[in-house]
Amino acid sequence: MIEVKKLSKVYGKKESIFTALDSVSFSVPDGATVAIIGKSGSGKSTLMHVMSGLDHPTSGSVTINGKNLSTMKTKAIDSFRATEMSFIFQAFFIEANQTCYQNVMLPLEIAKVPRRKRAGMVKDALEAVDLSEKIHLKAGKLSGGQKQRLAIARSIVNKPKLIFADEPTGNLDSATGDLIIKQLFNLNKSLGATLVVVTHDEDLASKCQIQISIKDGKIVSNKTTKKPASRRKVVQ
Amino acid sequence: MKVTDIIRRAGRSLKSAKMRTLLTATAIAIGGFTLIVTLAATNGARAYVSKILQENFDPAELYVYKDKSVFGDDSKTEPKLYSDSGALGTVAGQAGTTQTVTLLTETDIATLRSQDFAEKVTPVVTVSPEYVTRADQKKYIAALLQLGSKQNFTMSAGKQSVIANNRQIIIPEPFVKSLGFASSKDAIGKTVIVAVRPQSQPSQAEVQALLQQSAASAAESIANSQSKGITEVAFTIVGVKQNTQTQQPGTEFTLYTDYTDIQALQDIATKDQVNYRSNPTAIVRVKDGSVEKNITDAQAQLKSLGYYSKSSKDLQQQINSFISTLQIIIAVFSVITVVASVFGIVNTLYISVLERTREIGLMKALGMRRRSVNLLFIFEALWIGFLGGVMGVLGGYALGTLINPTISKKLDLGPGFELLQFKPSQMALLVGALMIVAMIAGLLPARKASKLDPIEALRTE
Numbered sequence A: 001m002i003e004v005k006k007l008s009k010v011y012g013k014k015e016s017i018f019t020a021l022d023s024v025s026f027s028v029p030d031g032a033t034v035a036i037i038g039k040s041g042s043g044k045s046t047l048m049h050v051m052s053g054l055d056h057p058t059s060g061s062v063t064i065n066g067k068n069l070s071t072m073k074t075k076a077i078d079s080f081r082a083t084e085m086s087f088i089f090q091a092f093f094i095e096a097n098q099t100c101y102q103n104v105m106l107p108l109e110i111a112k113v114p115r116r117k118r119a120g121m122v123k124d125a126l127e128a129v130d131l132s133e134k135i136h137l138k139a140g141k142l143s144g145g146q147k148q149r150l151a152i153a154r155s156i157v158n159k160p161k162l163i164f165a166d167e168p169t170g171n172l173d174s175a176t177g178d179l180i181i182k183q184l185f186n187l188n189k190s191l192g193a194t195l196v197v198v199t200h201d202e203d204l205a206s207k208c209q210i211q212i213s214i215k216d217g218k219i220v221s222n223k224t225t226k227k228p229a230s231r232r233k234v235v236q
Numbered sequence B: 001m002k003v004t005d006i007i008r009r010a011g012r013s014l015k016s017a018k019m020r021t022l023l024t025a026t027a028i029a030i031g032g033f034t035l036i037v038t039l040a041a042t043n044g045a046r047a048y049v050s051k052i053l054q055e056n057f058d059p060a061e062l063y064v065y066k067d068k069s070v071f072g073d074d075s076k077t078e079p080k081l082y083s084d085s086g087a088l089g090t091v092a093g094q095a096g097t098t099q100t101v102t103l104l105t106e107t108d109i110a111t112l113r114s115q116d117f118a119e120k121v122t123p124v125v126t127v128s129p130e131y132v133t134r135a136d137q138k139k140y141i142a143a144l145l146q147l148g149s150k151q152n153f154t155m156s157a158g159k160q161s162v163i164a165n166n167r168q169i170i171i172p173e174p175f176v177k178s179l180g181f182a183s184s185k186d187a188i189g190k191t192v193i194v195a196v197r198p199q200s201q202p203s204q205a206e207v208q209a210l211l212q213q214s215a216a217s218a219a220e221s222i223a224n225s226q227s228k229g230i231t232e233v234a235f236t237i238v239g240v241k242q243n244t245q246t247q248q249p250g251t252e253f254t255l256y257t258d259y260t261d262i263q264a265l266q267d268i269a270t271k272d273q274v275n276y277r278s279n280p281t282a283i284v285r286v287k288d289g290s291v292e293k294n295i296t297d298a299q300a301q302l303k304s305l306g307y308y309s310k311s312s313k314d315l316q317q318q319i320n321s322f323i324s325t326l327q328i329i330i331a332v333f334s335v336i337t338v339v340a341s342v343f344g345i346v347n348t349l350y351i352s353v354l355e356r357t358r359e360i361g362l363m364k365a366l367g368m369r370r371r372s373v374n375l376l377f378i379f380e381a382l383w384i385g386f387l388g389g390v391m392g393v394l395g396g397y398a399l400g401t402l403i404n405p406t407i408s409k410k411l412d413l414g415p416g417f418e419l420l421q422f423k424p425s426q427m428a429l430l431v432g433a434l435m436i437v438a439m440i441a442g443l444l445p446a447r448k449a450s451k452l453d454p455i456e457a458l459r460t461e
Helices: A044-051 A074-085 A101-110 A115-128 A146-157 A174-191 A229-235 B003-015 B020-054 B107-111 B175-177 B202-209 B215-221 B259-270 B291-305 B312-355 B355-363 B369-413 B426-448 B454-461
Strands: A002-011 A018-028 A033-037 A061-063 A087-088 A161-164 A194-199 A210-215 A216-223 B059-064 B088-092 B100-103 B118-123 B131-133 B142-146 B155-158 B168-172 B191-196 B222-225 B230-241 B256-258 B281-286 B310-311
Touching: A002 A044, A018 A044, A018 A061, A018 A210, A018 A216, A044 A061, A044 A194, A074 A087, A074 B281, A087 A146, A087 B281, A087 B355, A101 A115, A101 A146, A101 B003, A101 B355, A115 A229, A146 A161, A146 A174, A161 B222, A174 A194, A174 B256, B003 B020, B003 B107, B020 B202, B020 B312, B020 B369, B020 B426, B107 B118, B107 B281, B142 B259, B168 B175, B168 B191, B168 B281, B191 B259, B230 B256, B256 B259, B281 B291, B310 B312, B310 B369, B312 B355, B312 B369, B355 B454, B369 B426
Parallel strands: A033 A194, A033 A210, A087 A161, A161 A194, B142 B256, B168 B230
Antiparallel strands: A002 A018, A002 A061, A210 A216, B059 B281, B059 B310, B088 B100, B118 B281, B131 B191, B155 B230, B168 B256, B191 B230, B222 B230
16 A cells, blocks of 8 residues: 655755645555656656655655655665565666676665575566576667566566556557556566556556546546456455 | 675676776786785895805804994994004995904903803904915915805815815815916816915014924925015815805905914914904804894893894894885885776776666665665775786786796806795785775775765666
């Protein structure tokens, strides 16, 4: 369960003041798929950063599974992110000169997963995105779609409870993007994780259960199209 | 993140930028190379000094003297007070000058002989021969020394031993040709004449008495040219020594005979003079002198008696302090190289941080702590330091192994002696020191990386 309460983020001072988030409140049940929709500069990226603890809000709070991020220390937030969250980015952010195996291994190293467990977890994650054959290939040699699948493998390898995807199809053609989305949603379903997709793509947003539209830092609409109730059990 | 994972990750990112890593490491390798070669050369120089001392001086023996000036240890700012307590003599000073020094008299020798620690006291009897010659040959300037117990000559003919009071002599190789012998072997058993100029003129009978010779043999062996104020004494050549690099410096034209024979010559030269039987130094053989404590105890005892002394260890330290000064000078230049390479490392890592902004941002977004990011770059610096250190040290070692035989041959250092001597402990220590230097260089870039804002970093594209 994610609870966002009266979240505000203000940049700058006096004349150059800029309100990126203006008293945003909403909640997301466990295992739901959420789309945060808005044009560039609407504040959707800032919302994702604050929700993941990468950025501090000016006021308001974010509570994830009962833990209030704004009262936690940096170290605690770091280990919280390492064990319970993961990210998928528009530009993939994979290390081109490292192998697929090494790329997927990164979150496990950061989360201090015992070494003997790692290989199996990496293999499982790569299998889930159909990249088993490329395990020892340099990530730079993959195609765009494969790179994003690798990023997905990296995001699910440590079995997080919450996945943030920032414009996951932004750098892909529509056919590949559709495939990626299908895979991402399926994995999310089997993992039982909560998926937060930040996008300006209405088409992608419509596939999510909850759609939150943002404009000038304010929520303009919050629709729940499909009830995610059936998935709650899996998470618990 | 576990430290072992950080180390491996640091190694991996260096591997992915091989060329840059190698070039940066080369900078530190040059410093390491100069330092290890400097160390090796001074190791060799020290070993060489100790080798020379070992071949010429007995560690159980002490050089005892009454006047600091003998070993040049006197004050350089205050003139020395005159005292008429003992005989005065001259010793060679620096750069061709001579110095007047107080000599050890027979009374001093008797005092030294009465000490408990003294096993044997031998005055270093010096006599300056007027010339050395042979019938129908030119006259040459030469020096005459007593054959020491520890001296280890390389003989080209004959043997390295002389019988006391028997006028036996060992000549250095250059005199073989000069004195008209066909070969070293040819010289053995032949006669060579050593001439001294007595300060007062002893009669022939007195000379004979001093040489402890019978009248019959005296007529034959002594060619007394007293009209010229010179006494000539005949010696029999028993050995010819080669000149080697490890012999006592400045003894290329020195002839060696027994202490008693030199004493006789000196007696002829100084009869009825104030400096009769007086010498600048005496050699005191210490009882159980192989035990270092006995030597230092004896030295303390001598000091309380008003004598100065030098052990072979003192001499070694004196020369080594000179080597150390040279070593420091070269080391300072090598350290400058290392300092220069520090900026190379700072630069490389700084660029690396800028290039990997995204990667650092991602790692931080995935929950990597600042401390871990910091460590990651510090380990990269340590890897560079390790690589550079190993490259430099092994490079120096390889060069040393390659050119050592040539150096030994060119400088005639004697068989099996190497000038560049590498010690594994020094090599390991140097690599460690260079790693620390590299780590210090990595602190600033590592701090920059750890302070990167992940949001800003991930926006880069």
